[in-house]
Amino acid sequence: MTVAKPTPLSGFPELLPAERFVELRVLDSLRASFELHGFAPVETRAAEPLEQLLRKGEIDKEVYLLRRLQAGQPDADSDPETDSSTLGLHFDLTVPFARYVLENAGRLEFPFRRYQIQKVWRGERPQEGRYREFIQADIDVVARDVLSFHHDVEVARVMAEALSALPVPPLTLQINNRKLIEGYFRGVGAPDPAAVMRVIDKIDKVPAEVILTMLVDEAGLSAEQAERCLALAQIRTPDSSFAARVAELGVSDPLLEEGVAELVAVIEGCSGLATERFSVLADLRIARGLDYYTGTVFETRMTGFESLGSICSGGRYDSLASDGRTSYPGVGISLGVTRMLLPLFSRKKLTASRSVPSAVLVALPDEESRAVSDAVAAQLRANGIATEVAPAAQRYGKQIRYAERRGIPFVWFPAGADYPHEVKDIRTGEQQVADPATWSPPAEDLRPQVVRPEA
Known part of the structure; x- marks a missing residue:
């Protein structure tokens, strides 16, 4: 067909x-x-x-x-x-x-x-x-x-x-706290702190001057209030020093103070995890637009792929679920x-490193020897080595090229009446006598490895 x-x-x-x-x-x-x-x-x-x-x-x-498929359409009503x-x-x-x-x-x-x-x-x-x-x-x-x-x-x-x-490329875990930003927005007199959060959440997508206009038009702020809210969103530190910078903005609110203390605790709790490939950042522009977040919020960016936005997000939600009593x-x-x-x-x-799990291809001298090759493969598999048998009894050169195309690093040549088992690393050409009951490839060849070509 x-x-x-x-x-x-x-x-x-x-x-x-x-x-x-x-x-x-x-x-x-x-x-x-x-x-x-x-x-x-x-x-x-x-x-x-x-x-x-x-x-x-x-x-x-x-x-x-x-x-x-045969369920039909819902009732009109x-x-x-x-x-x-x-x-x-x-x-x-x-x-x-x-x-x-x-x-x-x-x-x-x-x-x-x-x-x-x-x-x-x-x-x-x-x-x-x-x-x-x-x-x-x-x-x-x-x-x-x-x-x-x-x-x-x-x-x-x-x-x-x-x-x-x-x-993967270096990652940055950005952390903020909804109590901190809501308390700050209340402290500057915002009539609708949630509306301010929704605008601030777009700060990576539009220029700062557009954010200021949106804060006035959509969140009901004065120009001065909008400037003060934008000033908070521009604070980013790799440690708890953000707290002093927030204090310098001169805004006071009990919820703000609670949020600052919680964010300090999370940032300091993660301080020992920073490496060259992973960093933690107190980032006060992170708002997470969804309304059910109530405290800590997370976002994560991947270096070189910032256009993707956050690849790892979440936060605290005090009402995940309720049955009316609990x-x-x-x-x-x-x-x-x-x-x-x-x-x-x-x-x-x-x-x-390869597209197949097989570490070994057992060669096939001729079709009459398939049972022998199958027995070698079974012994290698019993030792946890992914193995396959050559599909056809072609010349050994063709069987080796078959292994190369599949990325299989080793070819096993079964023993005969007057010669022993041998295994060949087809990448280096090195060939040695081996016992299928005891031989094992290097650990890095046992399974496909993750490769970062440009790392």
Whole structure:
């Protein structure tokens, strides 16, 4: 049957094997980091009732609906946004996690520490850094009624350590506090601090003079108030010295003081994690436009890829979920794994040392010897060495070239009646006698390695 060449489906990325190896190594590294700190794995269903998904607001046009092909159209009088039978694919991992906490509260031990690595779906216009199907990796700490502030510091430290271990360009974790900026905006007399936050959250996308105009037109500030709010947003320090700079602005408010103290604690708690490839920054322009954040907020930029915006964001939310009697506050941070990796793949800045797991190709002298080659391969696999047997009994030169094309570093020549087993490193040409029961390749060749070509 002849099939027309398929048209690529925009926004649904598919990786080549070498890229998938890198992605898997990154996911393995994240899991290891999270579990090292006692975070338990969770996986939620892909679909949620639409009314549940829309509670987060601002993304109603991005939700993919889910229904059977033969389900027919909704009744004319029904509203898909409130019809409990209408399902949508989750667009992040926070909304399904909130539902999961409520449904399982009687079986969870609080504070509950969870990590979740899953695909999510978002119906937005595809572009670099924004996809319709992508992987997120979240960590959260959730408590019943009251969540101690030290968990804000903990979540920042855990994600900082996890990010530091990844084979990507240098990252900067930017941290702010919603209490700090809301208190400051109240202190300068802003009639609607939330409106000021929404404008300040756009500071990376538009010039400062436009921000000033928006603060006047959209947030109801005077020109002087707008200047004072912009002055706060321009403070960035790698340590707690931001506190003195805020004090110099001469604004007073109890909530501001509380926010400054909390941000100092988080920044100082992360101070020992800075390296050449990872830095922490108190950045008072970070606002996070979503209204449910109530304290600490996080964003993360990747050096050389600042146009992507934040690849890892989150914060404190004192009302993750509630059943009407009990509330469940939390603090969490979410890494956009696909958002981070795909731009690196497209620019050839990240790949794997080979595109197959096999470290060894067992040569095939002739078809009658296939059982012998299969036995050698089985022995190597028993020792944890990924191995495949040559597909055809061609000349050894052709079998070696086959291994080269697949990136397999070693070719094994089975023993015969009057000659021993030998293994050849086809990169160097070195060939030696070896025993399949005891031989092992160097550790770096055992599995595909992540390679940064321009690092």
